[in-house]
Amino acid sequence: QSALTQPASVSGSPGQSITISCTGTSSDIGGYNYVSWYQQHPGKAPKLMIYDVSNRPSGVSNRFSGSKSGNTASLTISGLQAEDEADYYCSSYTSSSTVVFGGGTKLTVL
Amino acid sequence: QVQLVQSGAEVKKPGASVKVSCKASGYTFTTYAMHWVRQAPGQRLEWMGWINADNGNTRFLQKFQGRVTITRDTSASTAYMELSSLRSEDTAVYYCATLRGFFNYWGQGTLVIVSS
Numbered sequence A: 001q002s003a004l005t006q007p008a009s010v011s012g013s014p015g016q017s018i019t020i021s022c023t024g025t026s027s028d029i030g031g032y033n034y035v036s037w038y039q040q041h042p043g044k045a046p047k048l049m050i051y052d053v054s055n056r057p058s059g060v061s062n063r064f065s066g067s068k069s070g071n072t073a074s075l076t077i078s079g080l081q082a083e084d085e086a087d088y089y090c091s092s093y094t095s096s097s098t099v100v101f102g103g104g105t106k107l108t109v110l
Numbered sequence B: 001q002v003q004l005v006q007s008g009a010e011v012k013k014p015g016a017s018v019k020v021s022c023k024a025s026g027y028t029f030t031t032y033a034m035h036w037v038r039q040a041p042g043q044r045l046e047w048m049g050w051i052n053a054d055n056g057n058t059r060f061l062q063k064f065q066g067r068v069t070i071t072r073d074t075s076a077s078t079a080y081m082e083l084s085s086l087r088s089e090d091t092a093v094y095y096c097a098t099l100r101g102f103f104n105y106w107g108q109g110t111l112v113i114v115s116s
Helices: none
Strands: A009-012 A018-023 A035-040 A047-050 A064-069 A072-077 A086-093 A099-101 A105-109 B003-006 B010-012 B018-025 B034-039 B045-051 B058-060 B068-073 B078-083 B092-097 B110-114
Touching (some): A018 A105, A035 A072, A047 A064, A072 A086, A086 B045, A099 B045, B010 B018, B018 B092, B018 B110, B045 B068, B045 B078
Parallel strands (some): A009 A105
Antiparallel strands (some): A018 A072, A086 A105, B018 B078, B034 B045, B045 B058, B092 B110
């Protein structure tokens, strides 16, 4: 089971929007609407930002949104803020009844 | 509120085993599966396996087959992950997590260091 493919890094200036992609296969992202996105600050446990492709948990800013097309999911952060600087991971349920994470993307707010 | 509280850090020698516990509170333990995820220093999150907290059925990532055991004690609302034949590459923070849609809670993590 290979990790989902994410860009290693993305960056943006405060107020801008950025999108992080997450590419899998028809056996994971493409086959199920069970894609989640996590934010992780150094030394902290991951925090759920999006679940089931595009749903935001209570308490997560509406600046975070998710979508999916085919085997690729995306996380968009609008109105970038300094506190958004973190690592972001996607994950998906798979046809093997397992879970797979992406390689992680480091977001830098310039 | 929902909490997952894990056991403390461990230092193990290569070839040894480690058992990490995860005590759940704030919800009915048997309602949600418990997953185990690890993160080596500076590396990505890696899913290891899960246990159906109700019936005890388990599923593991193939690379851990034969080395990992996940169990639970429903009377104690606690899940356990045991990893055997430890090697240096197993040095990581190990998390338990519920990972079910919006019901997504993580333990604080348990650092396991494998060193001779």
